[in-house]
Amino acid sequence: MLKDITIGQYFPGDSVVHKLDARFKLLITAIFIVMLFSADTFPGLGIALVFFVISFIASRLSPKLMIKSMKPIIPVIIITSILNIFFIEGVPLISIYKFRLTDNGLRTSGFMIVRLIALICGSSLLTYTTSPIVLTDAIEQILRPLTKIKFPAHELAMMMTIALRFIPTLLEETDKIMSAQKARGAELDSGPFLQRAKALIPILIPLFVSSFRRAEELALAMECRCYNGGEGRTKLKTLVSGGKDYLALSISILFLCAVMVIDMGRLGVA
Amino acid sequence: MIRTEKLTYTYSQGTPFEKTAVDNVDLHIEEGAFVGIIGHTGSGKSTLIQHLNGLIKPTSGKVYIDGEDIHGKNVKLRDIRFKVGLVFQYPEYQIFEETVSKDIAFGPKNMGLSEEEINTRVREAAAMVGVGEELLDRSPFELSGGQKRRVAIAGVMAMRPKVLILDEPTAGLDPKGREVILDQIKEYHQRSHTTVLLVSHSMEDVARFAEKILVMNKGKVFCYDTPPNVFTRADEIASIGLSVPQVTKVFGLLRSKGIDIRQDVYTVDFAMKTIKEYLEQKGR
Incomplete structure (x- = not known):
């Protein structure tokens, strides 16, 4: 059950998308998100989607994987779309009791669903094709100028690296502790809500204890290797950008412009 | 007492990481036996024992406890878990209560026993593993590693299971601590006349205590016999990378x-x- 989580998982490969410089990928993802939110019409959104589909095909990932990554957010999508359908004013199409289904509501919620799905897919594409270590490296480098105003870029990146590194470890640990408590007759998945919440205590306390223990051990191990922060620290693998990175960035900026032009045009007419 | 029929378990079926951990295992363990289970890391011994109390559902095959199919229609897995007590590797990491006695009482409490009964069992189990009365009201997190481990083992013993399975109960302990725990387990077996399954890396430990030895190799049962019969096959055992x-x-x-x-x-x-x-x- 816990093993089914795919968010933030990296699938190694050697496609064009995999090989792009992580800093550029991060930037391009940001541009894609801007595209999604600056698009106000379906044609605008369509262009953003075309951009996503092209990058997805270039990444040579299986569509199954994308669908799997959508699973956890399905409830969110359903709830927001239902709220949108019924609570946005417009020309009523059908009305049941106090609830009215309006054309505007239908349109907005349809728009929201596509936008949300595209958002998740786009960011999943980034994490699926970039190893977490490289990604945090890229974040650190992008944020580095901010160190001038005392922003802890290196510390932030290190924290993210460690957190990402320990997700699988902690999941495994949780699985083990759950099994151990089940072996002692703990009931985790039945009973009324309060009882189920209480049943979490035997899982959470050992998990906290072991996290603290791990943190201490890790801190000690890092100190033993003379870790003293980002100052003067060199990298084993430095990020290199080349022609294809600039090309990819230019393409995404072009797409962004296209989206903006279409939607600005609409604004101008209105 | 315990019987498995063509028990097979495959991890991550249908993915590139697919791996058969337990492969077609037919096993019959008699009531009251002290069985040592031995095998390499990844030989499937830990996976096998988690089938015996229903924590893992077999991909195919059946597990019978007392002649009862544990994944049968009218069987509550929870009752099976009280009958087949399982002590995991590094069991001290499952401790969570404020006091030692409360932690040992977790299993019996889940069984829905009376307060008095729980108390007797906690004391009995604590005494069995040599945890003194004076420690019962202390926080388990203040204890030493070896003591914590024994508290955790007592937590399973207190359920008075008909079968006690221990997965590497001596891992990471010093020689003296190993000795103490193994002796206590032996004594527990003699006193309670229950079935005990001891998973271990060490042939030495297993040879000394077990009446029968189950050798696992690559998910299959390599042999299941009395120690003299197993060790006459010393060469074969060495060839699968286990030391006698x-x-x-x-x-x-x-x-x-x-x-x-x-x-x-x-x-x-x-x-x-x-x-x-x-x-x-x-x-x-």
Whole structure:
């Protein structure tokens, strides 16, 4: 059950998308998100989607994987779309009791669903094709100028690296502790809500204890290797950008412009 | 008591990481037996024992406890877990209560026993593993590693399971701590007349205590027999990468040097007796 989580998982490969410089990928993802939110019409959104589909095909990932990554957010999508359908004013199409289904509501919620799905897919594409270590490296480098105003870029990146590194470890640990408590007759998945919440205590306390223990051990191990922060620290693998990175960035900026032009045009007419 | 039929378990079925951890295992463990389970890391021993109390559902095959299919229609898995107590590897990491006695009481409490009954069982189990009365009201997190481990084992013993399974109960302990825990488990077995399954890396430990040894290799049962019968196959056991006890090795070497001495020696005491007999015979 816990093993089914795919968010933030990296699938190694050697496609064009995999090989792009992580800093550029991060930037391009940001541009894609801007595209999604600056698009106000379906044609605008369509262009953003075309951009996503092209990058997805270039990444040579299986569509199954994308669908799997959508699973956890399905409830969110359903709830927001239902709220949108019924609570946005417009020309009523059908009305049941106090609830009215309006054309505007239908349109907005349809728009929201596509936008949300595209958002998740786009960011999943980034994490699926970039190893977490490289990604945090890229974040650190992008944020580095901010160190001038005392922003802890290196510390932030290190924290993210460690957190990402320990997700699988902690999941495994949780699985083990759950099994151990089940072996002692703990009931985790039945009973009324309060009882189920209480049943979490035997899982959470050992998990906290072991996290603290791990943190201490890790801190000690890092100190033993003379870790003293980002100052003067060199990298084993430095990020290199080349022609294809600039090309990819230019393409995404072009797409962004296209989206903006279409939607600005609409604004101008209105 | 415990019977498995064509038990097979495959991890991550349908993905590139697919791996058969337990492969077609037919097993019959008699009531009251002390069985040592031995095998390499990844030989499937931990996966196998988690099937015996229903924590893992087999991909195919059946598990019977007391003749009852544990994944049958009218069987509550929770009842099976009270019947088949499982102590995991590094069990001290499952401790969570404020006091030692409360932690040992977690299992019995889940069984829905009366307060008095719980109390007796906690005391009994604590005494069994040598956790003194004075420790019962202390926080388990203040105890030493070895003490914590024994508290965790007591937590399972207090459920008075008909079968007690321990997965590497001595891992990471110093020689003295190992000795103490193994002796306590042996004593528990003798006193309670229950079935005990002890998973271990160490042939030495298993050879000394177990009445029968189950050797696992690559998810399959390599052999399941009494220690003398198992250790006469010392060469085969070595060929699957497991070591036989040191004394057995010594006796193998003696035999290869042309000394006609028996092969099924696996404890130091018995080795002494055998050598003595041999020398006396030769002296005659």
